[in-house]
Structure formats: structure tokens, C-alpha cells
Amino acid sequence: MSELRELYQQVILDHNRKPHNFGPLDTANRHQEGFNPLCGDHLHVYLRLSADDVIEDIHFDGSGCAISKASASLMTQLLKGCTADEARQRFAGFHAMVTADNDAPVDLEAAGKLAVFSGVREFPMRVKCATLAWHTMKSALDSEATDPITTE
Amino acid sequence: MSQAQAAPFDVDSVRSDFPILGRAVRDRALVYLDNAATTQKPRSVIDAMDRYYEEENANIHRGVHLLSQQATFAYERARGRIAKFVNAVESAEIVFCRGTTEAVNLVAHGYARPRVQAGDEILVTHMEHHSNIVPWQMLCQATGAKLTVAPVTDAGALDLAGFADRLSPRTRLVAVTHASNVLGTINPIRQLCDLAHECGIPVFVDGAQGAPHLGVDVQALGCDFYAFSGHKLFAPTGIGALWGRRELLEAMSPYEGGGSMIQSVTFEATTFAELPNKFEAGTPNIAGAIGLAAAVDYLNGLGMERIAAYEDELLVYATERLLAVDGLRLFGTAADKVAVLSFALDAAHPHDIGTILDIEGVAIRTGHHCAQPLMQRFGVPAMARASFAFYNTRREVDALVSALGKVREILG
Numbered sequence: 001m002s003e004l005r006e007l008y009q010q011v012i013l014d015h016n017r018k019p020h021n022f023g024p025l026d027t028a029n030r031h032q033e034g035f036n037p038l039c040g041d042h043l044h045v046y047l048r049l050s051a052d053d054v055i056e057d058i059h060f061d062g063s064g065c066a067i068s069k070a071s072a073s074l075m076t077q078l079l080k081g082c083t084a085d086e087a088r089q090r091f092a093g094f095h096a097m098v099t100a101d102n103d104a105p106v107d108l109e110a111a112g113k114l115a116v117f118s119g120v121r122e123f124p125m126r127v128k129c130a131t132l133a134w135h136t137m138k139s140a141l142d143s144e145a146t147d148p149i150t151t152e
Numbered sequence: 153m154s155q156a157q158a159a160p161f162d163v164d165s166v167r168s169d170f171p172i173l174g175r176a177v178r179d180r181a182l183v184y185l186d187n188a189a190t191t192q193k194p195r196s197v198i199d200a201m202d203r204y205y206e207e208e209n210a211n212i213h214r215g216v217h218l219l220s221q222q223a224t225f226a227y228e229r230a231r232g233r234i235a236k237f238v239n240a241v242e243s244a245e246i247v248f249c250r251g252t253t254e255a256v257n258l259v260a261h262g263y264a265r266p267r268v269q270a271g272d273e274i275l276v277t278h279m280e281h282h283s284n285i286v287p288w289q290m291l292c293q294a295t296g297a298k299l300t301v302a303p304v305t306d307a308g309a310l311d312l313a314g315f316a317d318r319l320s321p322r323t324r325l326v327a328v329t330h331a332s333n334v335l336g337t338i339n340p341i342r343q344l345c346d347l348a349h350e351c352g353i354p355v356f357v358d359g360a361q362g363a364p365h366l367g368v369d370v371q372a373l374g375c376d377f378y379a380f381s382g383h384k385l386f387a388p389t390g391i392g393a394l395w396g397r398r399e400l401l402e403a404m405s406p407y408e409g410g411g412s413m414i415q416s417v418t419f420e421a422t423t424f425a426e427l428p429n430k431f432e433a434g435t436p437n438i439a440g441a442i443g444l445a446a447a448v449d450y451l452n453g454l455g456m457e458r459i460a461a462y463e464d465e466l467l468v469y470a471t472e473r474l475l476a477v478d479g480l481r482l483f484g485t486a487a488d489k490v491a492v493l494s495f496a497l498d499a500a501h502p503h504d505i506g507t508i509l510d511i512e513g514v515a516i517r518t519g520h521h522c523a524q525p526l527m528q529r530f531g532v533p534a535m536a537r538a539s540f541a542f543y544n545t546r547r548e549v550d551a552l553v554s555a556l557g558k559v560r561e562i563l564g
Contacts, residue, residue, distance in 0.1 A: 003178070008562050040533035066500075
């Protein structure tokens with residue numbers, strides 16, 4: 001049971017049940033679709049990037065497992081107000097944490113709220129679930145500016 | 153019926169034939185319920201392959217030396233046992249291949265490609281595995297033919313009237329699975345063949361899920377091609393077999409060119425070898441064929457009827473227990489099924505179910521099961537699937553149900 005609780009920590013379960021920033025973002029000027037063909041996880045990341053590269057707002061929606069949904073939800077919370085470069089750096093740190101060796105120590109301070117995902121590294125098949133939203137966010141940052149997405 | 157066949161099915165003794173079933177997973181006894189993906193191998197199969205490499209390894213159909221003769225004999229003897237297993241008229245109708253996927257591609261290229269024109273149709277069903285969809289779709293793209301799809305009912309059975317409606321004067325081939333890898337549904341192959349043959353249309357049967365669980369008699373089924381994979385039949389990966397009627401195989405062009413499949417070669421022209429060598433270019437998977445024949449011997453020793461009866465009992469028990477789990481929805485409730493149970497549990501995503509079950513030592517498959525059109529048919533992106541073999545037990549069904557309780561506890 002301890003292994004289970006380590007992976008499915010309460011914070012993850014809460015974000016899965018009530019994801020934050022869930023749904024399209026009317027004022028977004030970047031949008032990317034993320035798809036995991038192996039498991040069928042499918043999500044969209046919408047963000048509004050200011051002229052000086054600050055993520056003013058970020059949302060996501062789609063379907064996926066608890067890990068991918070919670071990861072997307074926490075990501076949107078953390079990245080609001082970050083610059084694009086800071087967002088890329090956080091992704092690099094997150095990616096390093098979930099793909100590290102099992103016995104490598106977790107830098108809890110650097111990981112911050114994301115430390116709840118450190119259990120994922122024991123389940124290599126689930127790494128792609130935890131990183132899907134982040135990959136999608138990165139592609140959205142790298143994409144050309146689009147007209148704001150409407151919800152009509 | 154021999155005495156062995158009359159005896160009750162001794163599952164504990166059967167389990168001891170499979171070395172891997174004794175191992176632990178995350179400090180728990182392994183409960184392996186992913187048999188539709190691949191099956192475990194009995195000691196006799198592992199030994200047969202080891203013995204081949206230790207005592208008989210040589211290339212076949214070539215050398216005059218003793219080892220080559222022995223290897224050739226073992227390979228051809230394997231073909232004969234597989235022919236008997238599916239009740240082929242003769243062993244030359246058995247073509248060794250890498251598996252069902254290669255067999256579908258072989259029939260698509262060797263049989264269908266030269267006979268299909270723009271506007272013609274290939275009929276499949278909505279419950280096919282990608283391997284019985286994509287090669288036909290590629291053929292359609294290359295020729296301008298059209299892929300038509302027979303519908304599946306909400307219970308997961310093939311809609312027979314819908315199937316019959318789609319047999320048109322332009323249909324050139326029917327490609328259908330013997331049993332669904334997702335729903336477990338067993339298709340009425342004889343009936344489908346009769347309907348297709350009335351219109352003069354040949355039938356290819358994907359036996360990947362049928363052959364390991366149902367006794368296969370290609371003559372009684374009445375089909376024209378039947379293919380299966382070794383690794384789903386307790387044999388190694390990388391080996392499988394295609395059975396085809398002699399007259400169809402003879403009329404077909406080779407699939408791949410190379411050594412072994414020729415009679416004579418000059419720079420001007422090549423004459424191809426007789427059946428079945430015409431379809432076996434290059435050095436084949438000799439050890440794999442020997443392993444596959446050893447698996448067939450093992451299954452014959454247990455008796456396919458007894459295996460089917462035991463698995464059926466297990467299916468009834470597992471279905472009853474799963475249906476009693478709160479919030480569980482079964483996909484595939486056709487009357488005639490192999491022991492495959494796909495399900496959803498409340499709002500839990502199949503991947504979370506799969507991981508929690510894994511931590512409890514229960515191995516199941518989650519995802520789209522290489523059947524995305526079927527996922528779309530049932531309106532879900534993925535399913536969780538428990539699939540059984542004759543070495544599974546009621547105790548393991550109980551372990552599955554109790555692990556599902558953990559899923560509800562964590563995610564409920």
C-alpha cells in the first residue's frame with residue numbers, strides 16, 4: 001500500500017478530482033494539442049503570452065489518467081506569471097526528477113510542489129503521462145502566435 | 153475419449169509446467185492476466201528450442217551434412233504438426249511467417265493486390281485489430297479500392313445482417329477475426345464463410361485470439377486463409393503460421409524474393425519454388441518453428457476441448473465476480489466468448505487501474521488494445537482488459553477483484 005500512496009499522493013488525487021485552470025482560454029494566443037498515441041491520452045494547452053514573454057494565463061483540457069491530469073493542473077498553477085524561459089527551465093527540472101534513478105535523492109527544495117510526482121520515476125511506463133502536459137506547453141510556447149481561441 | 157482427457161483439469165500441475173508463473177512481482181505472487189497480449193511458455197517449449205540450438209543447429213534445405221538434414225527434418229516435422237493442429241489437408245498449405253501481422257500482409261500483397269481494382273471493396277468488421285485493418289487500408293490506398301466495415305452490436309457481437317448487407321458485387325475479400333482481442337466475441341466463421349462464398353468471395357480469418365483457445369479446424373470453418381501467432385499460443389515470438397487453400401496459394405505471387413523460395417535463377421528470369429517454400433524467402437526462424445510445434449504438442453497433450461471447457465468455466469466465474477464490483481462496466485457481453493474481459497471502473501482512467509493492479513501483483517493490459525476504431529465505437533479512449541489462459545485460476549480472479557477494490561479505495 002505504501003508504494004501506491006507514494007505514487008497516488010493526496011495532492012495528485014485532489015488535482016485529478018478538481019483540476020485547476022481546466023477548460024479553454026478565450027484570450028489565449030498560443031495553443032497546442034498533445035496526444036499520447038500509446039495510451040490515448042489527449043489534451044490541449046492554451047496560454048496567453050505577453051509581448052515580453054510572460055505567461056499571463058494558462059489553461060488545459062482533455063482526457064487522461066490521474067497522473068497526467070494532476071500534472072497538467074499543477075503545471076498551470078505554477079507557470080502562471082512565469083516567463084517562457086522560466087517555464088522551460090521548470091520543465092527541464094521536472095523531467096530530470098521523474099526520469100532519475102530510483103535511489104537518487106530528490107532535491108525537494110528545487111522541486112517544490114512538483115515533488116509529489118517524484119514517485120513516478122519508479123514507474124517508467126507512467127513518465128509519459130506525467131510529462132505530456134509539459135511537452136505540450138513547451139510546443140505551445142515554441143509555436144507561432146495564433147488568434148485567441150474562441151469557445152463558440 | 154482417453155483417460156487423460158476424461159480426468160479433471162489439474163490447473164496446479166499445469167501451472168508447474170510454466171517456469172515464469174513461479175516468480176514474484178513487487179514481492180507478490182505474479183497474477184498474469186495479459187494473455188491476449190502474449191502468453192507464457194511451458195518448459196517443454198523452452199527445452200525444445202534449447203535442444204535445437206545445443207544439438208541440431210544448422211541451416212535448412214541446403215547442406216548435405218548431417219546437422220543440416222536433422223535441422224531440415226525438425227523444421228518440416230514442425231510444419232506437419234501445425235498442419236495437423238489446424239486440420240489442414242496437407243502440410244504444404246502451412247506457410248511459416250513472423251506472426252499474424254506478416255500473414256495479413258502476405259495475403260494482402262500476394263493474393264489481393266493483383267486481384268483488386270479501383271472501386272472494389274475489402275470487407276472487415278468493426279472489431280478488428282489494427283493488424284487486420286491497416287494492411288487492407290494500405291492496399292485500398294494503392295489500388296483505389298474501398299474498405300467497408302461490418303458493424304458490431306452494443307453487446308459486442310457482429311451484426312450478421314449488417315455483415316450480409318455489405319457483401320457487394322465489388323467485394324473481393326472478407327477479412328475477419330475469429331475472436332476479438334478486446335470483446336472476447338467469437339465470430340460465427342462458418343456462417344460468415346457460407347455467406348461470403350455464396351457471392352464467390354474468399355475469407356481470411358485472423359486467428360491470433362482464436363487458435364490459442366478454440367480447437368481450430370480450417371476445413372470445418374470453411375475459410376480460405378487462417379493465420380495465427382506463436383507467441384499468443386504459448387510459443388516464442390517471431391514465429392506464426394498462415395494456412396491457405398492450395399489452389400489459392402498456388403495462384404498467388406510470392407510476397408518476398410530471396411533464397412529458398414526459388415527453383416532456378418538466372419539474370420533473365422527466376423522460377424519460384426513449390427509450396428510452401430515459395431512464400432518463405434531467406435533463412436526462416438527454425439528454432440521458432442520447432443518451439444511452435446512443441447507448443448502445439450503441449451496443447452494437444454492437454455486437449456483443446458478440455459482447455460476450452462476450463463477457460464469457459466473461468467470466464468463465467470470472472471464475469472460474475474466482475475459484474476458484482478460496484479461501478480464496473482463490462483465491454484463485450486456476447487453469448488459466445490473467449491475468456492477476455494474488458495472493462496471500465498467508475499471514472500478511473502484505465503492507466504491508473506493498470507498501475508494500481510500492477511502494484512498488487514496483477515498484470516492486465518490497459519489502453520486502446522490496437523483497436524482504436526472499436527474504442528470509438530464504444531465511446532471511450534481506452535479500456536482495462538483482463539485476458540485469461542488455461543493456467544489461470546479462480547484464486548487469481550479473486551486477486552483481480554480484490555485489487556479492483558484498492559482502485560476504488562484510492563481513486564473512488
